[in-house]
Structure formats: structure tokens, C-alpha cells
Amino acid sequence: MTSDAKDTRRKGTAGTHRRPTTYDVAKQAGVAQSTVSYVLNDVRTVTIPQETRDRVLEAARTLGYRPNAAAASLRMGRTNTIGLISDEIATTPFAGKIIKGAQDYAWEQGKILMIINTDGDADIAAAAITLLLERRVDGIIYAAMHHQEVLLPTTLRETPAILLDCFVADRSLPSVTPDESGGGYTATQTLSAHGHRRIGFINLQPDLPAAVGRLAGYHAALREAGIALDPALVRHGNSRADSGYALTRELMQLTAPPTAIFCGNDNIAMGAYDALRELGLAIPNDVAVIGFDNQEIIAAYLRPALTTLELPHYAMGQWAVRYLLDHTEHSADEAVPQVVLPCPLVMRDSL
Amino acid sequence: MTSDAKDTRRKGTAGTHRRPTTYDVAKQAGVAQSTVSYVLNDVRTVTIPQETRDRVLEAARTLGYRPNAAAASLRMGRTNTIGLISDEIATTPFAGKIIKGAQDYAWEQGKILMIINTDGDADIAAAAITLLLERRVDGIIYAAMHHQEVLLPTTLRETPAILLDCFVADRSLPSVTPDESGGGYTATQTLSAHGHRRIGFINLQPDLPAAVGRLAGYHAALREAGIALDPALVRHGNSRADSGYALTRELMQLTAPPTAIFCGNDNIAMGAYDALRELGLAIPNDVAVIGFDNQEIIAAYLRPALTTLELPHYAMGQWAVRYLLDHTEHSADEAVPQVVLPCPLVMRDSL
DNA sequence: TTGAAAGCGCTACCAA
DNA sequence: TTGGTAGCGCTTTCAA
Numbered sequence: 001m002t003s004d005a006k007d008t009r010r011k012g013t014a015g016t017h018r019r020p021t022t023y024d025v026a027k028q029a030g031v032a033q034s035t036v037s038y039v040l041n042d043v044r045t046v047t048i049p050q051e052t053r054d055r056v057l058e059a060a061r062t063l064g065y066r067p068n069a070a071a072a073s074l075r076m077g078r079t080n081t082i083g084l085i086s087d088e089i090a091t092t093p094f095a096g097k098i099i100k101g102a103q104d105y106a107w108e109q110g111k112i113l114m115i116i117n118t119d120g121d122a123d124i125a126a127a128a129i130t131l132l133l134e135r136r137v138d139g140i141i142y143a144a145m146h147h148q149e150v151l152l153p154t155t156l157r158e159t160p161a162i163l164l165d166c167f168v169a170d171r172s173l174p175s176v177t178p179d180e181s182g183g184g185y186t187a188t189q190t191l192s193a194h195g196h197r198r199i200g201f202i203n204l205q206p207d208l209p210a211a212v213g214r215l216a217g218y219h220a221a222l223r224e225a226g227i228a229l230d231p232a233l234v235r236h237g238n239s240r241a242d243s244g245y246a247l248t249r250e251l252m253q254l255t256a257p258p259t260a261i262f263c264g265n266d267n268i269a270m271g272a273y274d275a276l277r278e279l280g281l282a283i284p285n286d287v288a289v290i291g292f293d294n295q296e297i298i299a300a301y302l303r304p305a306l307t308t309l310e311l312p313h314y315a316m317g318q319w320a321v322r323y324l325l326d327h328t329e330h331s332a333d334e335a336v337p338q339v340v341l342p343c344p345l346v347m348r349d350s351l
Numbered sequence: 352m353t354s355d356a357k358d359t360r361r362k363g364t365a366g367t368h369r370r371p372t373t374y375d376v377a378k379q380a381g382v383a384q385s386t387v388s389y390v391l392n393d394v395r396t397v398t399i400p401q402e403t404r405d406r407v408l409e410a411a412r413t414l415g416y417r418p419n420a421a422a423a424s425l426r427m428g429r430t431n432t433i434g435l436i437s438d439e440i441a442t443t444p445f446a447g448k449i450i451k452g453a454q455d456y457a458w459e460q461g462k463i464l465m466i467i468n469t470d471g472d473a474d475i476a477a478a479a480i481t482l483l484l485e486r487r488v489d490g491i492i493y494a495a496m497h498h499q500e501v502l503l504p505t506t507l508r509e510t511p512a513i514l515l516d517c518f519v520a521d522r523s524l525p526s527v528t529p530d531e532s533g534g535g536y537t538a539t540q541t542l543s544a545h546g547h548r549r550i551g552f553i554n555l556q557p558d559l560p561a562a563v564g565r566l567a568g569y570h571a572a573l574r575e576a577g578i579a580l581d582p583a584l585v586r587h588g589n590s591r592a593d594s595g596y597a598l599t600r601e602l603m604q605l606t607a608p609p610t611a612i613f614c615g616n617d618n619i620a621m622g623a624y625d626a627l628r629e630l631g632l633a634i635p636n637d638v639a640v641i642g643f644d645n646q647e648i649i650a651a652y653l654r655p656a657l658t659t660l661e662l663p664h665y666a667m668g669q670w671a672v673r674y675l676l677d678h679t680e681h682s683a684d685e686a687v688p689q690v691v692l693p694c695p696l697v698m699r700d701s702l
Numbered sequence: 703t704t705g706a707a708a709g710c711g712c713t714a715c716c717a718a
Numbered sequence: 719t720t721g722g723t724a725g726c727g728c729t730t731t732c733a734a
Contacts, residue, residue: 032721070424071711090451096441383705422727
């Protein structure tokens with residue numbers, strides 16, 4: 001703290017940390033600043049003799065030179081940064097997977113992520129967009145953790161953007177979401193391939209995109225297998241375990257109860273397990289169960305381990321970044337893609 | 352791509368997106384560039400008449416002006432950005448909490464986070480540090496997901512940095528970690544306060560900082576309660592459920608088995624539940640159980656719900672950012688804090 | 703109260 | 719092959 005007059009860290013007394021610049025490196029190496037830039041960026045349009053290169057590299061090393069990304073960004077008009085706005089982060093394992101998918105790909109491409117969590121607050125989302133715009137990110141990913149329609153500030157259109165696990169009503173923004181109906185189809189088809197003809201379906205709240213899609217898939221698979229749709233076998237719950245429990249009991253009280261149950265998510269499946277156990281029914285011998293979401297901690301710990309469908313969070317994260325990097329330019333003429341990624345089956349022991 | 356025939360986006364034909372600058376705003380408002388800066392940044396040292404202010408604000412608005420953060424950073428030497436390097440992100444719920452804690456505080460202070468996940472790879476960590484240094488972040492948080500000693504590149508010392516849930520051997524870098532021994536104490540003391548005198552402890556691998564700390568806390572609480580330490584009651588496992596299962600069986604086979612078990616983490620507790628159930632012992636009436644980590648998905652779903660200690664991930668994230676913001680300057684003379692944050696008890700139904 | 707201008711560190715153009 | 723130099727958009731000093 002002290003020293004003479006306590007200016008320890010302001011003046012050039014060693015404590016000062018003015019980082020060396022290309023200018024310093026140039027001086028040290030006895031070349032021009034531009035030469036330093038050429039060498040450091042390995043610019044191939046100019047040819048610099050190895051000897052000079054070495055001198056520059058050496059000077060940079062001894063000075064501890066580090067390029068200043070802000071200066072480069074200012075000059076080049078690109079920040080090599082991608083903004084990621086997510087509506088949740090701590091409360092779901094999905095967030096981590098999306099981030100990881102996005103980051104892995106971004107990192108490969110030398111890009112870096114700026115992540116902002118909104119906690120579902122629209123004002124924060126708007127502020128986040130503003131901030132990222134000021135940072136001149138090369139693109140913005142707006143990610144929801146549960147497939148839904150969203151309403152977004154128009155400011156998002158000032159930069160390339162892509163929606164992840166969500167979409168806008170008029171589909172005017174590119175999006176990447178899970179193939180819900182494909183998932184519903186896979187689940188149902190897998191069950192029917194195992195010989196089941198009476199397949200119960202405990203769906204999520206009927207208004208959710210996920211529920212609509214999965215139900216469509218269920219219908220399609222049934223149709224394809226030549227199984228008549230029995231409306232009594234389809235129920236809508238609230239996506240929690242208690243609803244899985246209650247609706248499973250309802251289903252099993254039917255005069256012709258199902259031999260397999262497709263659960264709208266893994267929580268519901270957990271409830272189904274409880275109900276089935278209480279009824280003295282064995283999984284999968286008496287009743288087969290298949291879930292959705294692959295919430296590892298549930299699915300892998302349930303006994304028997306739960307067969308389920310995985311939501312492609314990692315893949316969506318990856319896809320979103322790739323899309324942004326491939327579409328750095330605003331090209332209004334191109335179609336706005338609404339991409340849908342498959343939900344892979346994760347086979348365990350419940351069927 | 353060529354011109355003449357299809358240069359829609361290069362020239363000023365509407366498609367072009369040269370963002371307006373302070374210069375444009377100045378021109379539009381009929382003032383000098385500096386005036387724009389004064390108004391936009393609300394600089395109080397100069398007094399600008401409301402009328403001028405309004406003109407500037409209006410011009411900025413109609414032009415859709417957005418400050419360029421890179422330019423400001425370059426000029427000011429501060430980026431208002433904090434780097435967060437984490438060794439895992441998708442595989443543990445802890446990451447989300449740390450990030451949220453860090454981000455919530457950073458956001459409040461107008462700072463933004465750059466997050467890089469290393470997957471535990473030292474090379475990636477080193478590259479991440481380099482990248483963040485080039486970005487001139489105002490500070491770096493290096494976060495582990497499990498309390499451990501780490502070995503870090505010296506480059507980390509080029510900027511203010513803080514370690515989260517980890518530390519370096521010589522304690523030369525500031526750190527914030529959970530109060531493991533305080534947690535061990537709380538767990539044990541809580542059990543003894545419930546009247547238990549024979550308290551088993553199934554610890555993690557003995558070499559982990561968490562295990563060492565929790566054991567010390569266990570000892571301290573026993574001593575304080577006047578309970579003699581019985582080495583037979585202390586076991587070391589491998590932090591997974593199977594080890595909790597096996598060691599619980601061992602413990603219960605003792606001629607004087609424990610009436611309560613303190614489990615080194617929630618996975619172990621899960622295994623203990625299985626063993627106890629198999630032995631026909633009721634929780635908490637026959638044996639009380641307390642866990643550690645508060646892995647919500649385990650702890651809250653276990654029946655009876657598990658009483659456990661929470662790791663302060665959110666608080667550590669918050670603390671780390673606060674520390675960095677308070678110590679923007681490199682002050683070598685200050686002591687290097689090794690802060691320890693409490694692990695709060697989360698009461699549920701297992702004791 | 704306002705304006706001109708310097709300069710943050712970098713890239714890349716143009717000349718030598 | 720190398721070097722001088724003009725900005726990128728901003729903040730802030732200094733003069734008017």
C-alpha cells in the first residue's frame with residue numbers, strides 16, 4: 001500500500017501493468033509494427049523470412065506479449081463471441097448439456113460463449129439482448145429449457161440469431177427443437193415391436209408442443225402397426241410423478257388395461273413405477289414402461305432402469321452454434337430453417 | 352459475391368449494416384461527438400442543457416445507435432467481463448448453481464460472464480486462460496466441481512483470479528471452498544442433539560479434502576458431546592451408492608451397531624437406505640440417516656426424504672465474483688484469502 | 703457549454 | 719520483403 005507517496009501501482013515502478021503492444025514487440029525485434037502483425041497472425045499474403053519471424057516471435061515471448069482482442073475486434077468488426085441467453089440454468093440438467101454442446105463446437109472454431117441466464121424474466125432477456133448487441137457478438141442463441149413458443153423483443157433481429165428448444169409464432173426466426181412426434185413415434189413403435197397391442201399413453205399437459213408432438217407420434221405408430229386407437233388409453237397429466245401415479249392406477253383399472261405404458265416424461269414414469277409396484281405388477285413382465293427426457297438421475301436409478309427417449313440438448317446446442325457460424329451475414333433472402341433433431345431411444349430394462 | 356450484379360449487401364443499398372456511431376449521432380443531432388458521449392454516459396462533470404440532451408437522445412434513438420463495447424473497452428482498459436473456467440458443466444448440477452451465483456451477482460454489477468468448460472483437460476484449461484487473458488477480462492474464476500487441490504498454469508497470475516471449490520498447494524491464489532469440517536460438525540452435532548450416541552460415519556475416499564474436513568468435524572462434534580470415538584464406526588467408501596450399501600451392512604453387523612449414520616454424500620446415503628430397508632430397519636425410527644451435498648434429485652426423492660448438508664455452490668459463485676470486483680487491481684501486498692463458506696443443514700425426514 | 707483532437711492496440715493497405 | 723500509416727469507435731483532455 002505505501003511507498004514513498006503510495007503511488008506504487010500507478011507509475012512505471014514495476015507494479016505498473018501496461019501490457020506490451022505490437023509496437024513494443026516491434027521495437028524490441030527491430031521491425032515495424034505491421035511486420036509483427038503479419039508474423040503473429042501468420043499472414044500468408046506477405047512473405048517474411050524465417051529469421052525475421054523468429055526475432056519477432058522471440059521478442060513477443062520475452063515481453064510476454066498478449067494480443068488485445070478488443071483492439072482486434074474493433075478493427076475487424078468481428079468478436080468471435082457468441083451470446084447464449086437461457087431461461088434457466090441451475091434448475092435443470094438440460095442447461096448444462098445445451099451449454100456444453102454449444103461450447104464444444106464453438107471452442108473447436110475458436111469462438112467463445114457469453115452466457116446470460118434470465119430466470120425466465122422477460123425484462124432481463126431484453127436487457128441481455130441489448131448487452132450482447134453492444135458487445136457486438138457474432139450471433140445470439142436464445143435457449144429455452146422446455147419446448148415452447150416464445151415472444152421476443154424485436155431487437156433480437158439486429159444480429160444473426162437462433163432459437164433453441166423454442167420458436168416464435170410466425171416462425172420468422174430460425175429454430176432448432178426436438179423432434180417430439182418422432183420421439184412419440186419411436187416410443188410407441190418400440191413398444192408395439194415388443195408385441196404390445198394395448199399401449200397406454202400418459203401425456204403431459206395437452207397444450208404443450210411436446211405433448212402435441214408426442215401424441216401425434218403415438219397415433220402414427222399405432223396406425224402403422226394396425227392398432228385401433230382406444231381413447232381410454234390416453235391420459236393427460238401434469239408432468240409430475242404424482243400424476244403418473246394417479247393416471248397409471250386409472251389405466252390399470254380399465255377392464256382391458258394396457259400391457260405397456262408410454263409416459264410423457266420420466267417423472268411420470270417414476271409415478272407409474274410406484275403405482276405398478278403397489279398393484280403388485282412387475283416391470284417389464286406384467287407391464288412395460290417407457291419414459292421421455294432421459295433425466296439420467298431418475299432413469300438410471302429407477303429399478304428396473306428406465307428405457308426412455310433422450311432430448312437432444314447437446315445436439316441442439318451444437319447445431320445452434322454451427323448455424324450461427326455458417327450464417328454470420330444477415331441474408332434475408334434465405335429461408336428461415338425450423339430444424340428438428342431426433343430424440344434417440346435409450347434402452348434400459350423397463351421393456 | 353461478385354459485384355455489379357449481386358452486391359446487395361456490400362454497398363449502401365439498405366442491406367448494408369454499418370452501425371451508426373457517436374459520430375453519426377452527433378451529426379444528426381447537430382452537436383460534437385464528445386457531446387454525444389457526455390450525454391449517453393451521463394457524465395456529470397460537464398453540464399449540458401436539457402435541450403441538447405434531448406436532441407442527442409432523440410438522434411440516438413431514431414438511428415438505432417448502440418454503443419460499441421469493444422471500442423469502449425479499448426479506450427477504458429476495462430471489459431466489464433469476468434471469465435469463468437469450470438472443469439465440468441453438464442455432468443453435475445453443481446455447475447449450474449455456481450454459474451447462477453456468479454452470474455446473478457455479476458449481472459447486478461453490470462458485468463457479464465464468459466464461460467469456458469474444460470472437461471477436466473489441463474491443456475484446454477491453459478488455452479482457456481490464454482484466451483481470457485487476450486480478451487482482457489477483468490478477472491478469472493477457476494472453478495472445480497469437487498473440492499480438490501489443483502495445479503494451474505502460472506499465466507493465471509497475469510490477471511486477478513480466484514479459485515472456487517479448489518486451491519493450490521502453496522495457497523498463493525485466493526480461494527473459496529465449502530467449510531467441510533463445519534459441515535461434518537453440523538451433521539454429527541445434529542445427530543447427537545437428537546440423542547444419538549453411537550453415530551456411524553461412512554466417509555468418502557480418505558484422501559479427499561472433503562473427507563478430511565468432514566472427519567475432523569465429526570471428531571470435533573463427538574468430543575464436544577463427550578462421546579468417545581469408536582474407530583469401528585468410521586468407514587471409508589468410494590462415494591457411490593454401492594459402497595454406502597456395503598458399508599452400512601458392515602456397520603449394522605457390529606455387536607453394537609450405530610443408531611445413526613452420517614453419510615459422506617447423498618449417493619452413499621442412497622445405498623444406506625437400500626441396506627437398511629433390506630435389513631428391515633426403519634428410517635429414522637430404527638436408524639437415523641444424514642447425508643451431504645444436497646443432490647436435490649436424490650435427497651428430495653428418497654423416502655423418507657433425506658436430511659443433508661448443502662454445498663454452498665451458489666454462494667461460492669457469488670463470493671468469487673464479488674471478490675474479483677473488489678480486487679480489480681493486482682495488489683501483491685494484500686493477504687491471499689482462503690475463504691470457507693458454511694454448508695447449511697437441509698432438514699427433511701431422515702432423522 | 704461545446705468542439706477538436708489525441709490515442710487505446712490492432713489490421714491491412716499502399717509505397718518503397 | 720518491409721515500413722509508414724490510416725482508421726475501427728470510443729472517452730476525455732484541453733481550448734475556445
